[in-house]
Amino acid sequence: MWFVSTLGYALLSLLTRGPATGYDLTRRMREPIGYFWVAQHSQIYPELARLAGAGHVEVREGDGPGPRAKKTYTITESGRAALAEWLPEPPAFQPRSEMVLKAYAANSADPARMAVMYQRIADEAGERLKAWRAELEAMAKQGYSDPSHPGFGNYAVLKIGLESQRVTHDWATWLAAELREVVSEHDGAD
Amino acid sequence: MWFVSTLGYALLSLLTRGPATGYDLTRRMREPIGYFWVAQHSQIYPELARLAGAGHVEVREGDGPGPRAKKTYTITESGRAALAEWLPEPPAFQPRSEMVLKAYAANSADPARMAVMYQRIADEAGERLKAWRAELEAMAKQGYSDPSHPGFGNYAVLKIGLESQRVTHDWATWLAAELREVVSEHDGAD
DNA sequence: ATTTTCATGTAATCTGTTACATGATTAC
DNA sequence: GTAATCATGTAACAGATTACATGAAAAT
Numbered sequence: 468m469w470f471v472s473t474l475g476y477a478l479l480s481l482l483t484r485g486p487a488t489g490y491d492l493t494r495r496m497r498e499p500i501g502y503f504w505v506a507q508h509s510q511i512y513p514e515l516a517r518l519a520g521a522g523h524v525e526v527r528e529g530d531g532p533g534p535r536a537k538k539t540y541t542i543t544e545s546g547r548a549a550l551a552e553w554l555p556e557p558p559a560f561q562p563r564s565e566m567v568l569k570a571y572a573a574n575s576a577d578p579a580r581m582a583v584m585y586q587r588i589a590d591e592a593g594e595r596l597k598a599w600r601a602e603l604e605a606m607a608k609q610g611y612s613d614p615s616h617p618g619f620g621n622y623a624v625l626k627i628g629l630e631s632q633r634v635t636h637d638w639a640t641w642l643a644a645e646l647r648e649v650v651s652e653h654d655g656a657d
Numbered sequence: 658m659w660f661v662s663t664l665g666y667a668l669l670s671l672l673t674r675g676p677a678t679g680y681d682l683t684r685r686m687r688e689p690i691g692y693f694w695v696a697q698h699s700q701i702y703p704e705l706a707r708l709a710g711a712g713h714v715e716v717r718e719g720d721g722p723g724p725r726a727k728k729t730y731t732i733t734e735s736g737r738a739a740l741a742e743w744l745p746e747p748p749a750f751q752p753r754s755e756m757v758l759k760a761y762a763a764n765s766a767d768p769a770r771m772a773v774m775y776q777r778i779a780d781e782a783g784e785r786l787k788a789w790r791a792e793l794e795a796m797a798k799q800g801y802s803d804p805s806h807p808g809f810g811n812y813a814v815l816k817i818g819l820e821s822q823r824v825t826h827d828w829a830t831w832l833a834a835e836l837r838e839v840v841s842e843h844d845g846a847d
Numbered sequence: 848a849t850t851t852t853c854a855t856g857t858a859a860t861c862t863g864t865t866a867c868a869t870g871a872t873t874a875c
Numbered sequence: 876g877t878a879a880t881c882a883t884g885t886a887a888c889a890g891a892t893t894a895c896a897t898g899a900a901a902a903t
Contacts, residue, residue: 472889472890473755473758473890474890474891476758476762477758479762480758480761480762480765483762483765488853488854488855489854489855489856490852490853490854490855500757500758500761501752502752503752503753503754503757503758503761504752504753504754504757504758504761505752505753505891506891507891507892507893508854508855508856509856509857509858509891509892509893509894510890510891510892512855512856512857513856513857531853531854531855531898531899532852532853532854532855532898532899532900533853533854533855533856533897533898533899534854534855534856534897534898534899535854535855535856535897535898536854536855537853537854537855538854538855547765550762550765550766551765551766551767552766554759554762554763554765554766554770554771555766555767555770555771555773555774556774557774557777557778558754558755558756558758558759558774558778559755561753561754561755562691562692562693562694562695563693563694563695563751563753564693564694564748564751565663565748565749565751566748567690567693567694567814567817567818568663568666568667568670568690568693568694568748569744569748570810570813570814570817571670571690571693571694571810571811571813571814572666572669572670572673572740572744572810573744573804573809573810573813574804574805574807574809574810575670575673575737575740575741575744576740576741576742576744576745577741577745578804580744580745581744581745583745584745584746584747584748587747588747588748614763614764614768614835614836614838614839615764615839615842617764619763619764619835620760620761620762620763620764621761623760623761623763623828623832624757624760624761626828626831627757627760627824627825627828628757630824630827630828631821631824633824634817634820634821634823634824635817637820638813638816638817638820641816642813645804645809646804648804649804649805652805662861662862663862664862664863678881678882678883679882679883679884680880680881680882680883695863696863697863697864697865698882698883698884699863699864699865699866699884699885699886700862700863700864702883702884702885703884703885721870721871721881721882721883722870722871722872722880722881722882722883723869723870723871723881723882723883723884724869724870724871724882724883724884725869725870725882725883725884726882726883727881727882727883728882728883
C-alpha cells in the first residue's frame with residue numbers, strides 16, 4: 468500500500484534491535500551495518516516520518532534537550548510484516564567503488580603517488596582487519612554466531628566486513644608493490 | 658577551474674583506452690569496470706557535454722544512424738591532466754549493499770526463504786567466479802598483468818572483482834547453510 | 848571557556864534511475 | 876516481418892550530501 472525505500476527497510480531492521488530516536492539510529496548506522504549501509508540524519512528524520520505515516524513505526528514524544536520534542540520510535544507489527552516480505556526478495560547488485568575505479572586508470576597517473584595511495588589503503592584495511600577480527604571473536608564468545616541468536620545479523624555483517632577488508636588489504640598491497648616496481652624500473656632505465 | 662564529477666573521471670578513464678561515442682562508453686561501462694562503476698546512457702550523454710564544455714574532451718561529429726549526428730569523443734591533454742590529478746587523491750569509502758543489509762535483519766524473515774535467496778546468490782557468484790577466472794588467465798597470457806601494459810587497469814579491476822566474488826560465494830554459502838540449520842532444528846522441535 | 852554529545856529539523860544541491868522519444872541498419 | 880543493435884537525447888522522479896539552524900547538558 469505504501470512504498471518503503473531501502474533506507475526505510477534499513478531503519479526498520481535497526482528498530483528490530485529495540486526502540487530508538489532518530490539520533491540513536493544515526494549512530495547505529497555506523498557500526499556494524501554502517502560498513503555496508505550509510506545514511507545522514509537529514510535523510511533519516513524525514514524517512515522516519517514517512518514510516519510513521521505508513522504505520523510501520525509508532526512514535527512516543529517526550530522532552531528533548533533542544534527546542535524540539537524527543538521522539539522515540541518503535542517498530543509495529545505492520546513494520547515487521549513489511550520487513551519480513553522485503554527480506555527474501557533477491558537484492559540488487561550495487562557496485563560503485565572509487566578505489567577500484569582509480570585502479571582502472573592507474574597508469575594515467577604518477578605511479579609513485581598511486582603506490583603511496585594504495586599502500587595507505589592497504590594499511591588502513593589491515594588496521595580494520597585486526598580490530599574487526601577481535602570484535603568478531605568477542606561476538607562469537609557471546610553466542611552471536613548462532614543463527615537463532617538475536618545478534619546473529621550483526622555477526623553475519625561483521626563476518627563479510629572482515630573478509631572484504633582482507634580482500635582490500637591483499638589487493639591494495641599487491642597493487643602498491645606492482646606500482647613501485649614500475650617506479651624502480653623507470654629509475655633504472657633513465 | 659571546472660568541477661568534474663566521479664562519473665566524469667570514469668568517462669575520462671574509459672577514454673584513455675581510445676576515442677568513443679556515448680553509446681560505446683555505455684557499453685564499456687559494463688565490462689570490466691562496470692563491476693565496480695555503473696552508469697546509464699541518460700547520465701553519460703549530459704556528462705560528456707559537460708566534459709566538452711570544460712575542454713577535457715574533444716568532439717568530432719559525423720553521420721549517425723538515427724535523426725541526430727554521431728559524436729566521437731577524444732580525451733584532451735587537459736582531460737589527461739585533470740585525471741592524473743584526481744587519481745592519487747584518497748578515494749571515498751562507498752558501501753551500500755542490499756545483500757548485506759538483508760543479512761543484518763535475517764532473523765526477521767522466514768529462514769527457509771532466506772536460505773533459498775542466499776543460496777541463489779552463492780550460486781551466481783560461483784558462476785561469475787568461474788567465468789572471471791578464465792578471463793583473468795586469458796588477460797595474464799596477453800601480458801595485461803604487467804603494470805606498464807595499457808591493459809593493466811583492466812587486469813587489476815578484474816582481479817579484485819574475482820576476489821570479491823569469492824568472498825560473496827563463501828559468505829552466502831555459509832549463511833544459507835546456517836539458515837537451513839535453523840529450519841531443520843525448528844522442524845525437529847515441533 | 849570551549850568542545851562534545853544529545854536532539855531535531857529544513858533547504859539547496861547533486862547524483863542516479865526510469866521512462867519517454869526518434870529512427871536507420873542489420874541479423875534472424 | 877520482427878527483434879536486436881546502433882545512436883542520441885530529454886523529463887520526471889527518487890535518493891543522497893552538504894550546509895543551515897537551534898539549543899540544553901555534560902565533559903574537558
